[in-house]
Amino acid sequence: MALDAAWRGAVAELRAEVRSFLAEERERGGYRPMVDGWVQGVDPEFSRRLASRGWVGMVVPREYGGAGSTALRRWVVTDELLAAGAPVAAHWIGDRQVAPSLLRHGTEEQRRKFLPGIASAELIFCLGMSEPDAGSDLAAVRTRAERHPDGRWVLNGTKLWTSHAQVAGAILLLARSSPLGERRHVGLSQFLVELPRDGVSIRPIQTIDGKAHFNEVVFDDVALPEDALLGTEGEGWRQVTMELAYERSGPERISSSVPLLLAWGDSLRAEDQSAREEYAALIARLVMLRRMSVEIAAELEEGSVPETRAAMVKALGGEFEQRVVESVSRFFGAVPSFSGTELETQLAHGLTHAPTFGVRGGATDILLGIVAKSVGAR
Ligand SMILES: Cc1cc2nc3c(=O)[nH]c(=O)nc-3n(C[C@H](O)[C@H](O)[C@H](O)COP(=O)(O)OP(=O)(O)OC[C@H]3O[C@@H](n4cnc5c(N)ncnc54)[C@H](O)[C@@H]3O)c2cc1C
Structure with a gap:
């Protein structure tokens, strides 16, 4: 090939x-x-x-x-x-x-x-898609962008789970640029918003490991120049859907827990028979998933947007990433410390991050729904 x-x-x-x-x-x-x-x-x-x-x-x-x-x-x-x-x-x-x-x-x-x-x-860029009531159901976005007669836009609303907003110099944001009608996917637009900015408040959200990588970002009458609009007004849904193929198909949807897998592999001894079998099964899965991901990269390069297969990679990749953490944890058999051996530290990170693997970038149920629809199941 x-x-x-x-x-x-x-x-x-x-x-x-x-x-x-x-x-x-x-x-x-x-x-x-x-x-x-x-x-x-x-x-x-x-x-x-x-x-x-x-x-x-x-x-x-x-x-x-x-x-x-x-x-x-x-x-x-x-x-x-x-x-x-x-x-x-x-x-x-x-x-x-x-x-x-x-x-x-x-x-x-x-x-x-x-x-x-x-x-x-x-x-540093961050991504403002999700909102308090718009996650899996992204078309429910309520942040409003109103165009004033002088051409400027004014933003009002709240974004949630915005990774790295506290250090970002700009956010790519999805907002409703015309009132919500019957067809919810219509009337959304994307904006390039430089940060920090008057009217934007950013509140870090602490996670289980005591860190705060994502945020709530509130826009209160934030004035934007006319040229903050990215692409075509009202075409935000189509544009975002294209981006999701990039967001969901990359190696980061498969490899987040590979540093843990490799540290585990390094620690295994010849007599750890059942652990070695599980390790081999995980490696086999990893090889298959990487293959799927790289094929999508080739298609993106050719200009096509394989959304459904990107959803497959994300769904299967998230399951794989979680299984790595579960397997290592089962064989490790104790509560790991963040300051222990290399394996222990990676496992501690893995256990605190694993709950997010099947949610971020699109929850697994939703991704499987996309795949099911494309193969005819309703
Ligand atoms: C680590 C991390 C980083 C993130 N970074 C960003 C970011 O930078 N920018 C950004 O915009 N967003 C970000 N997100 C948000 C992420 O995209 C959302 O969490 C995701 O889209 C799910 O939305 P939600 O959290 O509102 O969950 P919900 O949509 O409320 O889903 C909760 C659960 O309900 C299930 N569910 C919901 N609807 C259905 C349905 N119709 N059928 C079956 N099951 C359903 C889901 O599968 C899920 O298990 C991040 C999330 C995480 C965890």
Whole structure:
């Protein structure tokens, strides 16, 4: 198959390069590996070191400050970063989905304004989709964007679970730009909103591990310039649906707990027969899921938007990530400490993050519903 040949040949060198960079970083204490590094590992300096090597904004054309590379090469780099538990959260959302959205829907001015900051990892983006009563049912979004006669927009509403808003320089936001009618998917629009800003208050929400990576973000009569609109007014639903293929199919939907899996593998002895069998079963699953994910990356590169298969990757990937934590926990057999051995620390991170695997980016029930509809089951 063409993908195999390209895969083995062209990217082996890139993999080796990323691995050697990461090994050097760990050796000099540049980062400590962690489960879910793409969510909890906010380290702008680390992101900038990656950017200086051309590993952020890889698919952004050179004229906008990016590497002008391919989605497949980006897949390889992100796969290595996640497996090594690197702290990549600061640039993740901008790199993964805001940049492709700007390239697809943005004006030339918007691209020139935001893409160089994303590609250099100087600009942290966050994503304002979910709301207190709009999660799985995203079309229930109530945040309002009203256009004033002078062209300006005024925003009012509340976003919830907004990862990294407290450190972000901008938010890509979904709002209702015309009153809610019978067809709820109509009348939504996307906006690029620079932060911090008058009228925007950001309240961190503490999680079970005592950290606070996500937030409630309240917009109170926030004035936006006319050119804050991304794409076409009223077409926000269609635009967001396209973005979800990027959001749901990447290696981060499979590999969040791989640092734990690898630490477990390193600890297994020859006589741990049943643990080794479970480890092998997990590795087999991982290989299959990575294969699905990389095929979607190839399709995205060709311009198609395989939403249903992206939903499959997210649903199966979330189950896999959870099973890794459950399996290691079962064989470990004790309550792990955050300051124990490498395996124990990763397990502690895994146990506190696992409840989110099947919810974030779309709950598993909803994703399975999307898949079922596409194969004819109602
Ligand atoms: C770690 C993390 C980071 C996040 N970061 C962001 C972010 O940066 N920006 C952002 O906008 N959002 C973010 N989110 C929010 C995330 O997208 C939502 O949590 C998700 O879409 C689910 O919405 P909800 O939490 O309102 O749950 P609900 O939609 O209320 O779902 C709760 C449960 O009910 C089930 N359920 C709901 N509807 C149905 C149905 N019709 N049929 C069957 N079962 C159903 C779901 O499967 C789920 O198990 C984040 C979430 C997490 C956990």
